[in-house]
Amino acid sequence: MTADTRTQLPPPKLPPLRDVIAAHGLQASKALGQNFLLDEQLLDRIAAIPGSLRDQPAFEVGPGPGGLTRAVLRAGAKLVAVERDQRCLPALAELSDAFPGQLRVLSGDAMQVDARAEAGDGAHIIANLPYNVGTALLIGWLSAEWTPLPWWSTLTLMFQMEVAERIVAKPGGDHYGRLAVLSQWRSDARIAMKVHRSAFTPPPKVMSAVVHITPKPAPEGVQLKHLERLTAAAFGQRRKMLRQSLKGLPGALEALEAIGIDPQRRAETVSVGEFVEVARIMGKS
Ligand code: SAM
DSSP states (O other): OOHHHHOOOOOOOOHHHHHHHHHHTOOOOOTTOEEOOOOOHHHHHHHHHOOOOTTTTEEEHHHHHHHHHHHHHHTTTTEEEOOOOOGGGHHHHHHHHHHHHTTEESSGGGGGSSSSHHHHHTOOOEEETTTTTTHHHHHHHHHHOOSSOOSSSSSEEEEEEEHHHHHOOTTTTTSSSSSHHHOOOOOOEEEEEEEOGGGEOOOOOOOEEEEEEEEEOOOOOHHHHHHHHHHHHHHHHHTTTTHHHHSSSSSSSHHHHHTTOOOTGGGGSHHHHHHHHHHHHHHHH
């Protein structure tokens, strides 16, 4: 027996999530983007995506009735979860009692919470995100300081399929744009699991997917602000040639020429690596 297995207790027996929802009157609110996951096997599979969470710090946005929260706690994480819907707090307090010392629940808006200060460096961020703030939260995490990695360890995030496709997109397709470049220039991003709409209560109109993002050391000499300006200009007019879309951005056309990118190309054909090179040269000028 290893030291690890010796100290592990069997997971506590919990009531079915449907009963939790009924007991606490948690009818789903559309305004809060509430589509709950109730299948515990599916939830355990999502919680396994980041790898072992045992004794790892973790951060969850929108625990709701606590389905994914349970799975992350069963996996052994030390979790901080922020929930905007106060109706969910009593159910989450029960979960906190069932996993002593593992769960701290914050009542509030994830957009206003300092996740790093609350969850600590090295936290795994894992969430079935509310669709209305999901992309903004992702961009916030991707924009963190990278020294040489960000404060968080991994992102395991459920999005609507269309957003997931935009995050992992490769050049050449309609999905490829700013979000792909910002997600991939210093991270690996992949779709780890597709989730059918029928897995949610209530089912949303579209399919969903869990995206797994692992950070890499940032390319040297490239600043996020240059990449942001470059991709905003390039994809702001994505059907136009770079010669046209980048002409208002100081240093951009010179940078294209310096690395031999044809200005007649369109943004959707430019690889993440090429955008990084252009941004690096723009930063030097
Ligand atoms: N984690 C639960 C699950 O997987 O079944 C619920 C996921 S549901 C898609 C999104 C959750 O985020 C809801 O519980 C909702 O109340 C919460 N939420 C919505 N906006 C929020 C915000 N700005 N800050 C924190 N939580 C929010």
